[in-house]
Amino acid sequence: MLSKHWNQDQSWTLDSYERNGGYQALRKALAMEPEDVVSQVKDSGLRGRGGAGFPTGLKWSFLPKPDGNPRYLVINADESEPGTCKDIPLMMATPQYLIEGAIITCHAIRAERAFIYLRGEVAHVYRRLLSAVEEARAAGYLGENVLGSGKNIDIVVHAGAGAYICGEETALLDSLEGRRGQPRLKPPFPAVAGLYARPTVVNNVESIASVPCIIENGSAWFSGMGTAKSAGFGFFSLSGHVQRPGQYEAPLGITLRELIEMAGGMREGHELKFWTPGGSSTPMFTAEHLDTPLDFESTGAAGSMLGTRALQIFDETVCVVRAVLRWTEFYAHESCGKCTPCREGTYWLVQVLRQLENGQGVPEDLERLLDICDNILGRSFCALGDGATSPISSSIKYFRDEYLLHLSEGRCPFDPVKSTLFAGVNA
Template structure:
């Protein structure tokens, strides 16, 4: 497997006007759409299936298979909804992609809509990123002006309208059914499944919900073929992806590479840790809702299967890097603050569990806890995991259980002792610079 970068979605991000239609067409933009319109819907779906493209939003579900779940046409509408509500701490790949090269997404939306028989697609964007909203709206206007959207696209007889919708800023709306409720004007809360969106989604019609990067990867697959895509990555985790390095590295940013690359290789490309005096302490392979890893996991291949076998999840490939100056208890405490705040409150395990974890972690961080609090945290996690209405609750337990697994002694060092009579965090906050915005803040 190649371990070098594979600039595909990021190929021309450094061009002066990378976001413009002119730049995108100069790099063969919308050629894949012309190819797709000459193919049958079945062949398009099969090509994406053959490529092995898996959802880039976190779950890793095969994209082509999801498209194939739609029931046969019944004469009514069906919809494509792009989940652009990126808001997990550490996850920051979709927003720069839409900002730097939005036409990858627009072209992918048209191809996907044609494949599934959709005539009205929606892009649900997080409302706080007004600059990205404006950029997307401009890209949609350019696509309409060039005939890539609207009536009779490129003379094919296929019609498609695209609506860019700005959400009100709720993490829960990243869950696909909560997103659909929000898009319909309701309060963003998860729906009971089944029925799944493929059967009864937006406006109770068959709906495909995909992540931004998933849809943006489709044009390259159609242009170059499924075999080209499977030539990158691993056998079961094919292709390329954006790896978002943030935190205590010299050159944080987006690194587009084949799945299966390791953090050690990515760190080399990023110039290593920010300081030679402090080594890697812990990191997240897929954002704050995935179990943390330590330095012993530097060589774990970053693909869905290998990361799962090592005890975590690849998720959104949000690699948050923390060095030895970081207090793991403080980091987990801040993450749970986020999840307690963002819980929609629909189900008791998540609503109550995150609230109580927040209280216990706060006590521990400030030296007011006892050793039994660690078992209390694990007990709360057991009552959240697998019992929540959606994955928000499950994800919130990940940093807690994994941090206790790897850093139990550090939790105990926060308790009052002979060495630390008053208890509390033994780390110097000024030395850690832990919570600079690029470290764990939501984008």
């Protein structure tokens, strides 16, 4: 649904979007009461596409009753999770989906201002979003008296400075206000005191971009896809050792086996070793999980999380210890330092993992790793610390022998030349 026009000439323009039925959903939504729009999204079963999977319509309904003062929509476009790469191509190919969704959402929650917080390094996306917002404003979809409805709605595109921690919603809000991006103490939650201490809804790009489809086609249409508790469709981002890496839009509940078939299979002559179902902060899976339905409940029951559906695929040439170390180095570097468990814990995880990768240390270091993870998990200020422990604990669970092999051989037993971690085709 969201990718159906990506192959058209200049799909990012307003003309292309309108030719394909764009902004009809907005007209329909403006004729509805805001409460009815919220109810339709709630009935659709749309769950947040940013990782947590919280019901979108329910989140909107948490806002207190209007008091005559501002309230805001903030769209989290700070896509920074290793392996996650779905929002940027969506904003590049069809940014008007996001803009129309933002306008509808503002109408639903009675907000007059939306902010798109974009990762600062993607300057090309920033320019495209600015241009798309200007096109929408010139056409009367933004600004005062939107389409003659009496509604005043506008969008601000804000570029961050490239901090992973700003993917956490309250750190994002602090950054948007001009402060250092660090997680806030909750409560109060953003729905009560968010941006500028006013009621605020924070949603992911894909969540908001899915709203026009729901309004246009109805909640029953959307809930008819996916599974009973994980309704609808979404992007599955395949990277790594598959023949055709890329974005695969499919109903939730599809399996990795089906997605790999769509991607042309594993790279020739190799087989699947391990993979992440939702980015590097989710516990890894192995080949035994090929037929696990990729929905929130099934993935959770199997011991991981659906997350952002960032499927990083690794074959047998890859050293698990090396891959986990690279991820952990990322989390240690990106820790904001606000809380001790994450700041100190991720540092020590890196030190122990580096020793293990080099074949140094002792077998007891594995228990030391798990002990450090236990002291971070559930004790850090936000989910960054928790996410840093996931690849470590799950890799020891499935590949303990590989860790011990490093120690018995006194080195990494894998050839780094053959272990091209994120090669898309034969290497």
